[in-house]
Amino acid sequence: MNFSLVKNVLKYASGFCYRTKNVTSMCASSVITKGFHTTPSNSDLMEFFDIKKNWNETNIRVGRAWKLDELRIKSNVDLHKLWYILLKERNMLYTMEHECYEKVRLFPNPERIDKVQESMNNIETVIRERNIAYYKLETGETGERPVEDVVNMFGLPEKYKKQEYHIPQFMNSRWVRPYLEHGYINSLAVKKFYRLYKEKQYNETRRARNRNFNHVQHLLKRFPNMDLEKLKAEYPDVDIEKAKHTKKARGHFLPKY
Amino acid sequence: MSTRWYPIYQRGNPQLRVFLPNFWMKMVRPHPKQLPNIVHFQCSMEMTKYDIKNYLEKIYNIPVVDVRTKITLGRFRKDYGQGYIVKDDDVKYAYIVLPKDMTFKFPEIFDSKKNDEEENMKSLDEAKKNFSDYLEKNKDRTDVPSWFSI
Numbered sequence: 484m485n486f487s488l489v490k491n492v493l494k495y496a497s498g499f500c501y502r503t504k505n506v507t508s509m510c511a512s513s514v515i516t517k518g519f520h521t522t523p524s525n526s527d528l529m530e531f532f533d534i535k536k537n538w539n540e541t542n543i544r545v546g547r548a549w550k551l552d553e554l555r556i557k558s559n560v561d562l563h564k565l566w567y568i569l570l571k572e573r574n575m576l577y578t579m580e581h582e583c584y585e586k587v588r589l590f591p592n593p594e595r596i597d598k599v600q601e602s603m604n605n606i607e608t609v610i611r612e613r614n615i616a617y618y619k620l621e622t623g624e625t626g627e628r629p630v631e632d633v634v635n636m637f638g639l640p641e642k643y644k645k646q647e648y649h650i651p652q653f654m655n656s657r658w659v660r661p662y663l664e665h666g667y668i669n670s671l672a673v674k675k676f677y678r679l680y681k682e683k684q685y686n687e688t689r690r691a692r693n694r695n696f697n698h699v700q701h702l703l704k705r706f707p708n709m710d711l712e713k714l715k716a717e718y719p720d721v722d723i724e725k726a727k728h729t730k731k732a733r734g735h736f737l738p739k740y
Numbered sequence: 741m742s743t744r745w746y747p748i749y750q751r752g753n754p755q756l757r758v759f760l761p762n763f764w765m766k767m768v769r770p771h772p773k774q775l776p777n778i779v780h781f782q783c784s785m786e787m788t789k790y791d792i793k794n795y796l797e798k799i800y801n802i803p804v805v806d807v808r809t810k811i812t813l814g815r816f817r818k819d820y821g822q823g824y825i826v827k828d829d830d831v832k833y834a835y836i837v838l839p840k841d842m843t844f845k846f847p848e849i850f851d852s853k854k855n856d857e858e859e860n861m862k863s864l865d866e867a868k869k870n871f872s873d874y875l876e877k878n879k880d881r882t883d884v885p886s887w888f889s890i
Contacts, residue, residue: 528779528844530800531767538849566760567799577766579849581782585769586850607760628745647748 530571531578543591549602554609562606569606573599636661638668638677695721700731707739763787763795765834769846774835776843781834785811792834806837 537543554562576596583590618626628644635641652658661667699721702709715723726732746756765783774780783792789807796802814828838844878884 528767528800528802529847531765532847532849539851539855563759570761570764571799574765577764578768581766581768582849588850603762610760646745649748649750 531575533575533579537591541589541591543595545592545595545598548598549605551605551608554605555612557609559610559613562610566603566606569599569603573603634668636668636673638673639680692720696726697731699723699726700729703727703732704734707734707736761795761799763791765792765795767846768833776845777838777840779836779838779844781836783809783832783834785830785832787832787834789834792836796836802836803839803842804836805839808835808837809833810835 532538533543549565554565557565573596576599580590580593580596615625615627618624628646631643631645633641633643648655663669667673695718699714699718702714703723703726711723715721744762747753749756763784763786765781765787768780768782770778770780781792787795787809789809792807792809793804796804809832811830811832814830816825816827818824819826874886877889878886
């Protein structure tokens with residue numbers, strides 16, 4: 484499935500990552516090409532904590548999150564590395580946040596977590612776009628998880644996200660049983676529920692229609708010189724010509740229409 | 741995301757690979773006191789012991805001897821004011837055993853006591869100043885409520 488593309492795309496992406504602190508600020512430096520600076524990677528449990536300089540700070544200034552357009556021009560290998568950098572950064576922020584909570588301190592600049600999360604979401608979006616493009620080229624389909632319209636146990640239409648099963652559908656007696664001729668979904672109880680449900684929905688729309696019609700009549704009564712085009716735009720399903728000539732729309736003035 | 745949707749594993753299939761893991765782990769202060777080579781974490785509820793071991797070994801390069809996990813039930817508590825019942829989230833804890841020769845001590849991040857005192861006094865002074873300003877501003881209009889002006 485589409486799983487294999489990501490495998491293709493990321494085949495050359497190795498697992499190692501750079502270690503940088505304040506990752507969000509990196510995007511600023513990526514614009515300036517002259518100095519690309521990373522702190523040497525120290526693989527240690529201390530990676531779960533912020534650098535020592537920031538421990539007692541009350542205000543930690545960082546840059547913005549990675550934008551979609553910046554990520555679109557990166558290679559898959561770069562995105563893969565960046566993902567792990569952001570993942571570590573998020574873990575670090577979670578750890579510091581928890582420690583601050585334990586020690587009854589204010590966690591400085593909590594929006595850092597949101598920035599990292601936004602960057603990670605953007606990376607996922609970009610990878611997904613590439614996945615779809617690849618699949619459309621190779622197979623003519625998007626490669627996304629297929630969605631099917633089904634009738635659920637209450638007889639209502641529902642979107643069902645398809646997934647893999649160990650046995651085919653017709654062999655799954657537990658799944659098939661409610662859909663049989665005398666099964667649950669075709670039973671009187673479900674049909675009655677569906678009828679009443681439709682009736683309720685119909686009544687709601689009917690009341691809304693009447694309410695709007697009455698409201699338009701009263702508006703015409705109170706404001707005879709109103710802009711009728713705007714009124715039409717506000718209440719598109721009301722017949723304004725009809726509403727003009729009703730008894731309710733007549734005010735204490737000579738009828739204009 | 742499509743990569744979060746894995747095919748079910750059947751014998752003979754290639755091993756599943758995670759390319760963009762979405763798991764989080766955060767280190768917490770060990771409670772109760774533990775041996776020096778044991779580290780406590782909170783982690784994503786979906787992580788298995790194998791996931792935790794691989795996560796630490798592959799991403800953080802930390803040698804892991806053993807992983808133990810437990811899931812603690814979130815507290816049921818009454819909401820302040822409203823009185824309805826609130827259920828806190830369940831938490832998955834992971835106890836990581838490092839090799840015998842490795843030790844880790846949870847660092848003391850906030851240690852400066854003197855600074856605290858100073859900052860408290862500073863904020864107290866600020867509050868006093870704000871209040872005196874407020875009194876000064878509303879000297880001539882005692883009947884105006886405090887929320888009236890900016």
